Amino acid sequence: MCTPNCPLAYIPGTVFRVDGVDFTAPALPVGLPAPTYLIEGIKKTPPGSSNFSYYYRVTVRAQGTRPGTVVWLQEIFRP
Numbered sequence: 001m002c003t004p005n006c007p008l009a010y011i012p013g014t015v016f017r018v019d020g021v022d023f024t025a026p027a028l029p030v031g032l033p034a035p036t037y038l039i040e041g042i043k044k045t046p047p048g049s050s051n052f053s054y055y056y057r058v059t060v061r062a063q064g065t066r067p068g069t070v071v072w073l074q075e076i077f078r079p
Helices: none
Strands: 015-018 021-024 036-044 053-063 070-077
Antiparallel strands (some): 015 021, 053 070
16 A cells, blocks of 8 residues: 555566466666556545445556657556
């Protein structure tokens, strides 16, 4: 768990476990910046209800090895 005051650094070789599956962060080519991301928490209350749900909007920017190759990805995640 992290707050906005503790950004996570991209460290090659770091192992992440998601749903029991391990993923390893690969080494990036020299001079290539690490991907950056922003995670926003969204609290939604449906009309006519007092219950609420949390959603998370994840926005990622990654750069390829060729100059000008940039990818933006955005997804809404509901746990």
